[in-house]
Amino acid sequence: SLSFFLTFGVVVAETGINAWLRIVALNTSANSPVDTAGAELQKGISSIFGKNLTIASHSSSSASIVVGTVSEYASAYGQSPKTPQLENDGFWLNTTGPSVQILGQNERGALYGAFEYLSMLAQGNFSKVAYASNPAAPVRWVNQWDNLDGSIERGYGGKSIFFTNGLVVNTTDRVSQYARLLASIGINGVVVNNVNANSSLLSPTNVAGLGRLADAFRPYGVQVGIALDFASPTEGLVYGNLSTYDPLDAGVISWWQNVTGTLYRTVPDFGGYLVKADSEGQPGPLTDNRTLADGANLFANALKPHGGILMFRAFVYNDMINETDWKADRANAAVDFFSGLDGKFADNVIIQIKYGPIDFQVREPTSPLFAYLQNTSTAIELEVTQEYLGQQCHLVYLPPLWKTVLDFDLRKNHQPSLVRNIITGKRFNRPLGGSAAVVNVGLNDTWLGSHLSMSNLYAYGRLAWNWADDPQAILQDWTRLTFSPDPTVIQTITNLSMSSWPAYENYTGNLGIQTLTDILYTHFGPNPASQDGNGWGQWTRADGKTIGMDRTVSNGTGFSGQYPQEIMEMYENITTTPDNLVLWFHHVNYTHQLHSGETVIQHFYNAHYAGADTAQTFVTQWEGLQGKIDAERYNETLFRLTFQAGHSIVWRDAITGFYHNLSGVSDTQGRLKNH
Ligand code: GCU
Numbered sequence: 001s002l003s004f005f006l007t008f009g010v011v012v013a014e015t016g017i018n019a020w021l022r023i024v025a026l027n028t029s030a031n032s033p034v035d036t037a038g039a040e041l042q043k044g045i046s047s048i049f050g051k052n053l054t055i056a057s058h059s060s061s062s063a064s065i066v067v068g069t070v071s072e073y074a075s076a077y078g079q080s081p082k083t084p085q086l087e088n089d090g091f092w093l094n095t096t097g098p099s100v101q102i103l104g105q106n107e108r109g110a111l112y113g114a115f116e117y118l119s120m121l122a123q124g125n126f127s128k129v130a131y132a133s134n135p136a137a138p139v140r141w142v143n144q145w146d147n148l149d150g151s152i153e154r155g156y157g158g159k160s161i162f163f164t165n166g167l168v169v170n171t172t173d174r175v176s177q178y179a180r181l182l183a184s185i186g187i188n189g190v191v192v193n194n195v196n197a198n199s200s201l202l203s204p205t206n207v208a209g210l211g212r213l214a215d216a217f218r219p220y221g222v223q224v225g226i227a228l229d230f231a232s233p234t235e236g237l238v239y240g241n242l243s244t245y246d247p248l249d250a251g252v253i254s255w256w257q258n259v260t261g262t263l264y265r266t267v268p269d270f271g272g273y274l275v276k277a278d279s280e281g282q283p284g285p286l287t288d289n290r291t292l293a294d295g296a297n298l299f300a301n302a303l304k305p306h307g308g309i310l311m312f313r314a315f316v317y318n319d320m321i322n323e324t325d326w327k328a329d330r331a332n333a334a335v336d337f338f339s340g341l342d343g344k345f346a347d348n349v350i351i352q353i354k355y356g357p358i359d360f361q362v363r364e365p366t367s368p369l370f371a372y373l374q375n376t377s378t379a380i381e382l383e384v385t386q387e388y389l390g391q392q393c394h395l396v397y398l399p400p401l402w403k404t405v406l407d408f409d410l411r412k413n414h415q416p417s418l419v420r421n422i423i424t425g426k427r428f429n430r431p432l433g434g435s436a437a438v439v440n441v442g443l444n445d446t447w448l449g450s451h452l453s454m455s456n457l458y459a460y461g462r463l464a465w466n467w468a469d470d471p472q473a474i475l476q477d478w479t480r481l482t483f484s485p486d487p488t489v490i491q492t493i494t495n496l497s498m499s500s501w502p503a504y505e506n507y508t509g510n511l512g513i514q515t516l517t518d519i520l521y522t523h524f525g526p527n528p529a530s531q532d533g534n535g536w537g538q539w540t541r542a543d544g545k546t547i548g549m550d551r552t553v554s555n556g557t558g559f560s561g562q563y564p565q566e567i568m569e570m571y572e573n574i575t576t577t578p579d580n581l582v583l584w585f586h587h588v589n590y591t592h593q594l595h596s597g598e599t600v601i602q603h604f605y606n607a608h609y610a611g612a613d614t615a616q617t618f619v620t621q622w623e624g625l626q627g628k629i630d631a632e633r634y635n636e637t638l639f640r641l642t643f644q645a646g647h648s649i650v651w652r653d654a655i656t657g658f659y660h661n662l663s664g665v666s667d668t669q670g671r672l673k674n675h
Helices: 002-009 033-049 070-077 107-122 173-183 204-220 250-266 292-306 330-338 399-406 419-423 454-465 471-482 487-507 565-572 579-585 600-623 631-663
Strands: 022-025 054-056 064-069 091-094 100-104 130-133 139-143 189-191 223-228 272-275 309-313 349-354 377-383 434-438
Touching: 022 033, 033 054, 033 064, 033 100, 033 107, 033 173, 033 204, 064 070, 064 107, 070 100, 091 107, 100 107, 107 130, 107 173, 107 471, 139 309, 139 377, 139 454, 173 204, 204 223, 204 250, 250 292, 272 292, 292 309, 292 349, 377 399, 377 419, 399 419, 399 454, 399 471, 399 487, 434 454, 454 471, 471 487, 487 600, 487 631, 565 579, 579 600, 600 631
Parallel strands: 022 054, 022 064, 064 100, 139 189, 139 434, 189 223, 223 272, 272 309, 309 349, 349 377, 377 434
Antiparallel strands: 091 100, 091 130
């Protein structure tokens, strides 16, 4: 914007930018990531400084911005650049010389370096730097839960950008924009369709359509993958109709080899498959008494000759369990199902594990499967789409939640075992690994359905590059780039965002009881009664006197025994279990006293009032930004925050009223009336 330009216009003279004559994009071919990097630098410098640079493809001695791969640089300039060792997708950025050097280990790395440099300039950072930056892990993917009819499962930003009426879209402009968005934050793969996949994506027309999508993603270095329906061979839609989908059946094996070969002929740089099997009614290898490893390896072996990977979801559980069984526990499912399979997976398989053992709840302990799989590559699965977390109608900045899991030390074999070092492959020396986030952008102009929720997508990319990065610092970069460098804007959006997840936890569900939302259908709004008596196993076991799941080995479901010893001991014992997970691991009286000194029930009351009080301040804080950001985004965000403030009171009153009635324990502060 104009004001952005004026802010920085003053300093242009000191930055050396006036001395630049051109951009050199080294030896590019059209639509390659280096070609894109050149075009992005040209566009960015023109919009930040109003200076139009031309793009050349060959070396020159005059001052310029040079972007390309390390090896192209060496052949163009006749000498290797003095860079530290770079890993796949990594880059070297050097602004200390007369020319700026942006050199990638590969083409993608060069593009990431260009975006990093532009991000610095756009934030008014003209410091002289020379450093290498390498990603934490090779797999930095997003998943879209788009259905072929154009709807999106758990999507809150409009219809699919990929599909309509059972087919891949014809026009891919919006897809290119998504590719650009993803590349700017270091994301290198996208699964374009729903985990509850439909085999008609494999039809010849749709495979040609996937070719169009890949053509749109390729210039940005984003590989396309798809989710598969395990039973596809028996569905008669493509390549004949088999009578079985048994992963060890020769006909099934060659059926998948055919499908995979066809895909790679259309999309030579295809990324791989994502498979949800034997979960929530989906078919899988267990139907034929094969193991999950047999099922995963079927696809991994078909992909192997082409260089693809198989993301196999650990979200495997039985959704018809019985609450009258005190020992039944959905949280046990992942480790139970994968038990005995560590080391049995092909080396291009990655087990994709949701951060907690249940399902993207507001607070969960770390999934113990991260510690269980030592000889198998793993990735963490996060959700940018706010399924249980307000569905983009509530501001909830998620990285602090994600960090509770990524920074958690599982103490495997009594050694430091941070989850972030497990998924990157460092802890157990695995060659593959990383992360996937369910994003679910749609056709809505805001992509996700609200302006502020985009900070979650931005932060996901930044963290997938470097899990040790600081959520607040990331948020502030995003705010400067998205809204304004004005300190009031930054301070306000920081205050709102950093207090949003704690507030949401307070006014929805606390002490590890999960969100208390309607878990049967909408996953939106309060419905504590729906938590019990269902087959899904998201239970609270609340009655008139007691609440919580006993997940101890000594008296409960045994879940705590799935952790390495030190962690198991911490959760097994109520005196060492942190308050924020006490009802996850223990079944207690409402009058049980927490470490904080409050009783469980009084904590419920107080937290719900405190959370709703915080949400009320979001509106007034935001109103302080009137005139400091454009009216459109100001008003749309004000509308959302006003809704959130009101809905937080609905939550507060529904939950406190429900437990007040159930327990009959009065509120020491007299806020609740007896009915
Ligand atoms: C959640 C979500 C489903 C989704 C499932 C999954 O249960 O509500 O819509 O299919 O997760 O991750 O597979």
